[in-house]
Amino acid sequence: MVANLPLVFLVEDSATLALLYQDYLRDEGYQLRHFAEGKPVLSELERALPQVVLLDLELPDISGMEILRHINERHLPCTVVVVTAHGSVDIAVEAMRQGAFDFLTKPFDGKRLTATVRNAVRHQQLSYLVESYREQYDRCVFGGFLGSSLPMQGVYRILESAAASKATVFITGESGTGKEVCAETLHKLSPRHDKPLVVMNCAAIPRDLIESEIFGHVKGAFTGAVGDRIGAAERADGGTLFLDEICEMELDLQSKLLRFIQTGCFQRVGSSKQQQVDVRFVCATNRDPFAEVQAGRFREDLYYRLHVIPIPLPALRERGDDVLQIAREFLRQFAAEEGKAFVGFSHEAEQILRDYEWPGNVRQLQNVIRNIVVLHNGEQVLPAMLPAPLNQLIPQRHKAVAELPVTVITSDARVRPMWLVEKEVIEQAIASCGGNIPQAANLLELSPSTIYRKRLAWSEGVHPST
Ligand SMILES: Nc1ncnc2c1ncn2[C@@H]1O[C@H](COP(=O)(O)OP(=O)(O)OP(=O)(O)O)[C@@H](O)[C@H]1O
Numbered sequence: 001m002v003a004n005l006p007l008v009f010l011v012e013d014s015a016t017l018a019l020l021y022q023d024y025l026r027d028e029g030y031q032l033r034h035f036a037e038g039k040p041v042l043s044e045l046e047r048a049l050p051q052v053v054l055l056d057l058e059l060p061d062i063s064g065m066e067i068l069r070h071i072n073e074r075h076l077p078c079t080v081v082v083v084t085a086h087g088s089v090d091i092a093v094e095a096m097r098q099g100a101f102d103f104l105t106k107p108f109d110g111k112r113l114t115a116t117v118r119n120a121v122r123h124q125q126l127s128y129l130v131e132s133y134r135e136q137y138d139r140c141v142f143g144g145f146l147g148s149s150l151p152m153q154g155v156y157r158i159l160e161s162a163a164a165s166k167a168t169v170f171i172t173g174e175s176g177t178g179k180e181v182c183a184e185t186l187h188k189l190s191p192r193h194d195k196p197l198v199v200m201n202c203a204a205i206p207r208d209l210i211e212s213e214i215f216g217h218v219k220g221a222f223t224g225a226v227g228d229r230i231g232a233a234e235r236a237d238g239g240t241l242f243l244d245e246i247c248e249m250e251l252d253l254q255s256k257l258l259r260f261i262q263t264g265c266f267q268r269v270g271s272s273k274q275q276q277v278d279v280r281f282v283c284a285t286n287r288d289p290f291a292e293v294q295a296g297r298f299r300e301d302l303y304y305r306l307h308v309i310p311i312p313l314p315a316l317r318e319r320g321d322d323v324l325q326i327a328r329e330f331l332r333q334f335a336a337e338e339g340k341a342f343v344g345f346s347h348e349a350e351q352i353l354r355d356y357e358w359p360g361n362v363r364q365l366q367n368v369i370r371n372i373v374v375l376h377n378g379e380q381v382l383p384a385m386l387p388a389p390l391n392q393l394i395p396q397r398h399k400a401v402a403e404l405p406v407t408v409i410t411s412d413a414r415v416r417p418m419w420l421v422e423k424e425v426i427e428q429a430i431a432s433c434g435g436n437i438p439q440a441a442n443l444l445e446l447s448p449s450t451i452y453r454k455r456l457a458w459s460e461g462v463h464p465s466t
Pocket residue numbers: 144145146147173174175176177178179180181182286326362363366
C-alpha cells in the first residue's frame with residue numbers, strides 16, 4: 001500500500017465502467033479501491049478513511065444515497081462525488097443537499113472525471129488543513145487551562161512542543177496567572193507523566209530547611225534530624241521537579257542547585273555519598289528574573305542554565321474574553337458545590353468582569369466567584385452582587401440608577417406625597433435597567449416581590465405607605 005497517496009473509493013456496480021474510470025485515473029497518483037456493492041463500502045469507510053468517494057447512486061444492494069447519509073451523519077472526513085444516470089438532475093440536487101461535493105452525470109469523459117476528482121481531493125486536503133489549524137490555534141481548554149485568547153494559544157503551543165523534551169522550562173508571570181497549572185500541564189503531557197511531579201515552593205520553606213527539603217538528609221546531619229530523609233530531588237527521580245518561586249532561594253543554595261542541574265548529582269545533607277537522579281526541572285517566579293540577576297540576588301550562571309525554554313504567562317487582563325469563559329466555568333463549579341441555582345452573569349456584570357484589571361489574576365477571579373456564590377442567591381449574577389472593588393465599577397447605565405433624582409424641594413408647592421416620589425424612583429430604576437425588574441430591585445436593594453406588589457397596588461389606585 002502507498003500510504004501517502006490520496007485514497008479514492010470507486011463505488012460502481014458496472015465492472016466495465018469501473019475499469020474505464022480506473023484507466024482514466026491511472027496517472028493521477030491515487031490509491032484506487034473499487035467496490036461493486038454498497039454494504040462493503042459502509043464497513044470500510046471508517047476503517048480506511050478515503051479522501052474521496054466516487055459514488056454511483058444506483059447500486060445492487062443499497063442506495064448510494066444511504067452511503068452519503070452515513071458519511072454525513074458520522075461527519076466522516078471524506079469528500080463525495082456522486083455519479084448519476086443521464087437526466088436525473090433532481091437526484092443530483094438532492095445528493096448535493098445531503099452533503100455531496102459535486103456530481104457527474106453519465107456519460108462523461110476522462111477529462112471531466114480527472115478534473116472533478118482532482119478538485120475533490122484538493123477540497124478534502126484543504127478541509128483537513130483548516131481542521132488541523134483549528135485544533136492547533138483555537139483551543140479553549142488545554143491541560144488545566146481554560147481560555148482561547150491568542151496569548152494563551154501561544155502558551156499552549158510552547159507547552160506542546162516542549163513537553164517531550166527534558167529541557168528546563170522557566171515560567172514567569174504575575175501571581176495567580178497559573179504558573180503551577182502550567183508546570184502540571186507540562187508534566188502531564190510529557191513522557192514522564194507516570195512518574196512523580198514534585199512541587200517545591202522555595203518561599204514557603206524556612207531557609208535553614210530548604211537544602212534538606214531538596215536534597216534530603218542523613219540521621220544526625222543537624223539538630224532534629226532524627227532519621228534519614230529523602231528529599232524532593234530523589235522523589236522526583238524519573239519525573240519532574242517544579243521549583244516554584246525560585247528567585248527566593250538563597251545565593252549559596254543556588255550554587256548547589258546549579259551543580260545538581262548540570263550533573264544530576266547531589267548529596268544528602270550530612271552525607272558524602274554522591275547520588276544521581278534523572279529529573280526534569282521546571283521553575284517559576286512572579287519576579288522579573290533578569291532584574292534579580294542584575295540586582296545580584298540571582299546567580300547569572302543559574303539564570304542562563306534554567307532559562308532554556310521561557311514561558312511568560314500573560315496577565316488575565318491581557319486575555320480578552322478568557323475572563324468570562326473562566327468566570328462561567330467557576331460559576332458552574334461553585335454553584336454545583338454550594339447547591340446554588342446560578343446559571344450565568346447579567347450583561348452588566350460581565351462587562352464589569354471584562355473591564356476590571358484583575359491584579360490577582362485567575363486566583364482573584366476564583367475568589368470573587370466563590371464569594372458571590374456563597375453570599376448570594378438567584379439564577380443570574382447581578383452587578384450589585386460583585387464584591388469590592390468590582391462593585392465600584394458599575395457601568396454608566398447603572399450609574400444613572402445610582403444617581404436617580406434627588407428631588408430638590410424649593411417651595412411647599414413642590415412637596416409631593418412620599419408614595420409618589422417612591423413610585424417615580426422605582427419606575428425610573430426599572431426603565432434604566434431596560435425593564436428588568438429583578439435587576440432594578442437589586443440596585444434599589446429591594447426584593448423584586450416588593451416592587452411587583454407596589455406596582456400592582458399603584459395600578460389599582462391604592463397608595464400603600466412605604
Ligand atoms: N487558565 C486557567 N483556567 C482555569 N483555572 C486557572 C487558570 N489559571 C489558573 N487557574 C487556577 O487559578 C489558581 C491559581 O493558579 P496557580 O496557583 O497555578 O497560579 P500561580 O501563578 O502559580 O500563582 P502564584 O504566583 O501565586 O504561586 C489555581 O486554582 C488554578 O487552578
